Amino acid sequence: ETKAPTTTNQLRFDNLQTILREKKPLITAIATDVDGTLLSGGQVIHPITRDAVLKAINQCYNNSGNDNKIKHFFPATGKSRQGAIGSLGNDIGPLLYKCPGVYIQGLYCIDREGNVVFEKKLTPLVVREAEQLVLDCGISIVGYDGDDLYTAEQTDVVRSLSEYYGEPTVQLVPSITLAEHENCFHKLLVMDEDVDMLTTVVRPKLEKLAEKHGVVVTQAILTMLELLPKGCSKAVGVQKLCEALGIDPETDLLCIGDAENDASMLRLASIGIAVGNACPVAKSSADFIMTERNDEGGAGLAMEQFGFD
Numbered sequence: 001e002t003k004a005p006t007t008t009n010q011l012r013f014d015n016l017q018t019i020l021r022e023k024k025p026l027i028t029a030i031a032t033d034v035d036g037t038l039l040s041g042g043q044v045i046h047p048i049t050r051d052a053v054l055k056a057i058n059q060c061y062n063n064s065g066n067d068n069k070i071k072h073f074f075p076a077t078g079k080s081r082q083g084a085i086g087s088l089g090n091d092i093g094p095l096l097y098k099c100p101g102v103y104i105q106g107l108y109c110i111d112r113e114g115n116v117v118f119e120k121k122l123t124p125l126v127v128r129e130a131e132q133l134v135l136d137c138g139i140s141i142v143g144y145d146g147d148d149l150y151t152a153e154q155t156d157v158v159r160s161l162s163e164y165y166g167e168p169t170v171q172l173v174p175s176i177t178l179a180e181h182e183n184c185f186h187k188l189l190v191m192d193e194d195v196d197m198l199t200t201v202v203r204p205k206l207e208k209l210a211e212k213h214g215v216v217v218t219q220a221i222l223t224m225l226e227l228l229p230k231g232c233s234k235a236v237g238v239q240k241l242c243e244a245l246g247i248d249p250e251t252d253l254l255c256i257g258d259a260e261n262d263a264s265m266l267r268l269a270s271i272g273i274a275v276g277n278a279c280p281v282a283k284s285s286a287d288f289i290m291t292e293r294n295d296e297g298g299a300g301l302a303m304e305q306f307g308f309d
Contacts, residue, residue: 029072036258040295048297076102095306106237107186118240128179138193143185236262
């Protein structure tokens with residue numbers, strides 16, 4: 001007797017049942033990306049996702065004794081801390097002050113009290129060469145030093161960081177180069193509205209620079225490439241914060257994301273979930289892919305399905 005072939009839907013159902021049966025009961029912590037995951041186009045958070053985030057924060061940090069299943073909730077984002085707070089609205093943003101967090105692509109990680117548990121910065125030489133590349137290509141650059149952002153030229157794409165993405169206002173430093181910034185930078189954004197040019201011309205050059213200096217190129221938003229220090233990623237930041245909080249990510253952690261820069265933390269977590277609008281790299285790194293997109297409450301539904309009792 002010939003056995004009927006297993007359908008993709010059946011494999012998806014079987015995988016879901018395994019996750020719910022074997023992994024979900026052990027989940028005590030939730031980490032989630034912000035742009036593209038919690039937030040959809042127009043920097044809007046869906047009501048389902050908003051309610052799930054509020055529920056998670058309330059379970060973790062507002063109840064005495066904390067007998068709830070979820071003990072920790074934190075953003076894992078490329079944004080600065082102030083950028084995440086500013087972009088998530090009046091309901092959620094201020095509550096992040098009581099949460100730990102992985103910010104600036106894992107390069108600036110803090111505990112609930114705001115103490116830095118891990119950070120790493122680029123060298124001035126890398127910044128100098130990146131500035132020259134940007135100058136040669138006629139595009140924009142922004143340096144992140146914690147919650148302070150700097151640029152050598154205010155352009156529309158630079159202004160969009162604060163006007164659209166909720167980051168702090170980018171400070172202009174016309175009299176010096178970014179490489180001369182005293183504290184150095186956690187990361188650089190290389191930016192332009194021409195996505196095709198950024199992908200086909202700039203990224204290969206930036207990858208070559210990165211290979212030369214042992215640093216990392218990643219991407220979360222189509223108009224922005226990100227240059228990070230060697231050995232750093234969201235996953236590294238999540239791992240460092242988990243160590244500080246006493247979380248075992250391989251058994252305790254649910255991660256949700258959508259972009260290339262989320263892939264490594266989705267693989268790290270016990271349960272890695274890609275929302276329906278996720279890029280192919282994130283989807284291939286996830287344990288499960290939501291049908292629902294970010295603008296359909298996909299992240300909130302993931303928290304309800306895979307995190308909460």
